[in-house]
Amino acid sequence: MRTPAFLICLALCAPACVTRNVDAELDLRGLIDRADSRFRARDPQAALESYRLAAMIATEEKDKPAFVVAASGVTLVLALGGEPIEAGTWHGQAEQFARPEDGEAWIRFLLSSGALLLAEGLPVQGIDYLNRAWAAALAGERPDIAMQAAQLAAARSEGAMKLDFGRKVLDAALLSGDPTWIAAGHEGLGWIHQALDQSEESIQSFRTAIELSNDQPFQQRVRLDWALGRALRLGGQLDEAWRVISEAEVNFKRLSGALQTMGDAEWTGRLAEEQGELAILRGDLPSALRNLRRAQRQYRGSGAETQAPEVMEGIKIRIAEVRTLMDIARRSRG
Numbered sequence: 001m002r003t004p005a006f007l008i009c010l011a012l013c014a015p016a017c018v019t020r021n022v023d024a025e026l027d028l029r030g031l032i033d034r035a036d037s038r039f040r041a042r043d044p045q046a047a048l049e050s051y052r053l054a055a056m057i058a059t060e061e062k063d064k065p066a067f068v069v070a071a072s073g074v075t076l077v078l079a080l081g082g083e084p085i086e087a088g089t090w091h092g093q094a095e096q097f098a099r100p101e102d103g104e105a106w107i108r109f110l111l112s113s114g115a116l117l118l119a120e121g122l123p124v125q126g127i128d129y130l131n132r133a134w135a136a137a138l139a140g141e142r143p144d145i146a147m148q149a150a151q152l153a154a155a156r157s158e159g160a161m162k163l164d165f166g167r168k169v170l171d172a173a174l175l176s177g178d179p180t181w182i183a184a185g186h187e188g189l190g191w192i193h194q195a196l197d198q199s200e201e202s203i204q205s206f207r208t209a210i211e212l213s214n215d216q217p218f219q220q221r222v223r224l225d226w227a228l229g230r231a232l233r234l235g236g237q238l239d240e241a242w243r244v245i246s247e248a249e250v251n252f253k254r255l256s257g258a259l260q261t262m263g264d265a266e267w268t269g270r271l272a273e274e275q276g277e278l279a280i281l282r283g284d285l286p287s288a289l290r291n292l293r294r295a296q297r298q299y300r301g302s303g304a305e306t307q308a309p310e311v312m313e314g315i316k317i318r319i320a321e322v323r324t325l326m327d328i329a330r331r332s333r334g
Contacts, residue, residue, distance in 0.1 A: 028054060028057050028058060028061065028063065028066050029066075031050055031053060031054045031057065032050075032051075032054050032066070032069055032070060032073070034050050035047050035050035035051045035054060035070070035073055036073070038050060039073070039076075039077065044077050044080070044081055047073070047077055048074060048077045048078070051070050051071075051073035051074045051077065052070075052074055054066070054069075054070035054073070055067055055070035055071050055074065058070055064097040064102075064105075065097070065099075065102045065103075065104075065105040066105070067093075067094070067097060068094045068097050068098050068102065068105035068106075068108065068109055069104060069105050069108050071090050071091070071093050071094035072090075072091075072094050072098075072105070072108040072109050072111065072112035073108065073112070074087075074090045075087045075088075075090045075091045075094060075112035075113075075115070075116055076108075076111060076112045076115050078090065079112065079115040079116045079118070079119040080115055080119070082119065083119075084116060084119040084120050087112075087115075087116050087119060088116060088120075091112060091113065091116050094109055094112065095109070103140055104140060104142065104145075106136065107133060107136045107137050107140055107142060107145055108145065110129055110130075110132050110133035110136055110149075111129075111130065111133040111137075111145060111148060111149050111152075113126075113129045113133075114126045114127065114128075114129030114130035114132075114133055114149065114152065114153070115130075115152060117129060118152065118156055123156050126153075126156065127153045127156060127157060127161075130149045130150070130152050130153040131149070131153060131165075133145065133146075133149040134146045134149040134150050134153070134168055134172070137149060137172070138171075138172060138175065143172040143173065143175045143176040143181070144172075144176065144181075146168070146171075146172035146175075147169050147172045147173055147176075147181065147184075147185070150165045150166075150168035150169040150172060151165075151169050151188065153165040153168075154166045154168075154169065154188070154192060159196070162192055162195070162196070163189075163192055163193075163196060166188055166189045166192040167189065169184075169185050169188050169189075170182070170185035170186065170188070170189055171185075172185070173185035179212050179213075179215075180212075180213075180216065182212055183208075183209045183210075183212035183213045183216070183224075184209070186205045186206070186208040186209040186212065187205070187206065187209040187224060187227065189201075189205040190202045190203075190205035190206040190209060190227060190231065191227070193205055194230075194231055194234065199231065199234055199235030199236075200235065202231045202234075202235070203228065203231045203232060203235055203237075206224060206227050206228040206231055207228060209224050209227075210224045210225065210228060218251070218252060218255040219264075219267065221251075222248055222251070222252045222267050222271070223267065225244055225245070225247070225248035225251075226245070226248060226267065226270050226271055226274060228244055229241045229242075229244040229245035229248065229271075229274055230274055232244060233274065233277060233278055233281070238278060238281055238282060241274075241278055242275070242278050242282075245271055245274050245275055245278065246275070248271055249268065249271045249272075249275075252264075252267060252268065252271065253268070265298045265299070265301040265302035266298070266299065266302035266304070268298045269294075269295045269296075269297075269298030269299040269301075269302060269304075270295070272291045272292070272294040272295035272298060273291070273292060273295035273315065273318075275287075275291040276288045276289075276290075276291035276292035276294075276295060276318070276322075279291060280322065280325075285322055285325055285326045285329065286326070288322050289319065289322050289323065289326065292315060292318055292319045292322060293319060295315055296312070296315045296316070296319065299311055299312060299315060300312070
């Protein structure tokens, strides 16, 4: 006889039916791994479908720990996507079977619990669960999940606590031994130091991330170069910032080629905007205006008008400010 929990699960998993044929060749573990990969690749919809399908199969196979893993994955994706009500329904299903002795399933349940509490506007409780997930993940030799937990906690923390969680991300990355993860840990610390107005520490963190990213795709490298250039500008090292940003732009154009994607346009826009900001500080307003207008064109080409209208509005305001400064300078000379 099918229990109410089973029927609820079938209803929740219904959207996964459309992708079952796609993933039919995978066993339950493989399906969960695929969902994880899609999540890490920032494809939440594909991850959601795979987690839902995994939950359905786990229910059919009466594999309670696997169901907790899959349902927790659905909870996490929905919570991060701003859908706490549906996420809460999935979380309630996972909670029925979540047990501390189940290792990975329990770790993922703690992680999704923290994410859900954050989505529900309960940051103190959410951060507590994420901290527990971080500790359990390290004990269970899952540094990837530990990094996720600490990253989420750092994003919602302030001051010294934010820095503490940033270091926990790096600790987990170091335990993994994966250079890509270690670079990401240093990059994350760079942004945290910058948010805390710790410019020297921010610059050093970004430099370390770059040193560990020589073999990474050029899109990742340009992001780090841009981050370093921005940190140098905020730290008052204008000449070095100009050198880093200018070299990054040359290398990016060389590697991306003539046929740039919308994502490439975003990064050429960011680099141009940074050059504009540097030109303002160096007193070269005509150069600032040219670069900011170039950034505006690139952002438009990246689809920012519909996807990030606040970016377009910000660059529009900045261009107007520079034109005003140029008018003032012109009148003072005349």
